[in-house]
Amino acid sequence: MDNHCKLLGVSPGASVSEIKKAFRKKAKQLHPDIAGTEHSEPMLKLLAAYEALLDLNRRFQIDEVYREKAGFNYKKESKFDYRKWLKEQGDPNSMAKLIFYELMRLEEDRAIEIWRENGGLAFSLQNYMEKADWMDCQYILAEELDKRDFSFEAFKLIIALLIEERQKPYFNLFTPEIYRYLKTIVNKRLRSQVDSETWLDCMEALIGIGFPSSDEKAFRESIIKTLKEIRTGQK
Numbered sequence: 001m002d003n004h005c006k007l008l009g010v011s012p013g014a015s016v017s018e019i020k021k022a023f024r025k026k027a028k029q030l031h032p033d034i035a036g037t038e039h040s041e042p043m044l045k046l047l048a049a050y051e052a053l054l055d056l057n058r059r060f061q062i063d064e065v066y067r068e069k070a071g072f073n074y075k076k077e078s079k080f081d082y083r084k085w086l087k088e089q090g091d092p093n094s095m096a097k098l099i100f101y102e103l104m105r106l107e108e109d110r111a112i113e114i115w116r117e118n119g120g121l122a123f124s125l126q127n128y129m130e131k132a133d134w135m136d137c138q139y140i141l142a143e144e145l146d147k148r149d150f151s152f153e154a155f156k157l158i159i160a161l162l163i164e165e166r167q168k169p170y171f172n173l174f175t176p177e178i179y180r181y182l183k184t185i186v187n188k189r190l191r192s193q194v195d196s197e198t199w200l201d202c203m204e205a206l207i208g209i210g211f212p213s214s215d216e217k218a219f220r221e222s223i224i225k226t227l228k229e230i231r232t233g234q235k
Contacts, residue, residue, distance in 0.1 A: 004049035023050040027173055096128035100137040108144040121156050135161055135170050151189040158182045162209050196230050
């Protein structure tokens with residue numbers, strides 16, 4: 001952990017905001033698109049340190065942060081069960097926070113279960129969370145759904161993120177990776193999980209959200225091919 005902190009230039013107790021700020025500053029200096037391809041390896045090391053610190057920060061600080069928001073003193077209320085408290089509230093705002101809490105505690109299956117119980121795709125996390133938390137939570141949730149072969153739901157969550165990202169950037173340097181990940185879902189897993197009508201909807205959703213023209217051409221060709229298959233009774 002000390003090496004990660006040194007690489008980013010932050011203290012061991014740095015907040016999420018401080019970690020992100022330090023990363024952006026360093027990334028501008030090392031990113032291959034700016035500093036040249038010879039800085040590819042240092043950039044990868046910086047990225048690894050950033051992800052490791054962010055993960056550790058989330059895991060170790062989330063209890064304290066959320067308990068403070070809930071009006072509890074972490075030190076005085078050492079027996080306070082934040083998970084139980086959120087469940088008892090039962091409102092959508094608390095359920096959204098509980099989903100994020102479970103994801104940060106690496107209880108992914110429990111997070112997905114709560115998400116489904118509250119409507120799944122119909123449960124808009126964006127309505128109940130600050131933007132940074134919502135976008136982080138939704139992306140992690142999408143990854144976990146995809147890992148469990150619920151790629152259509154992952155697809156829908158990521159599409160919403162990319163639409164928001166185009167309007168008000170948050171992921172910034174990570175945005176190309178999100179596009180690549182979505183394209184992987186589409187190319188390798190999605191088609192086998194949806195019917196033809198749903199596939200058409202997915203292809204249409206991919207057009208105009210920032211993919212290169214060559215990709216959009218492929219999406220349009222898939223639409224044409226699928227329409228022909230529907231007419232002839234094929235999948």
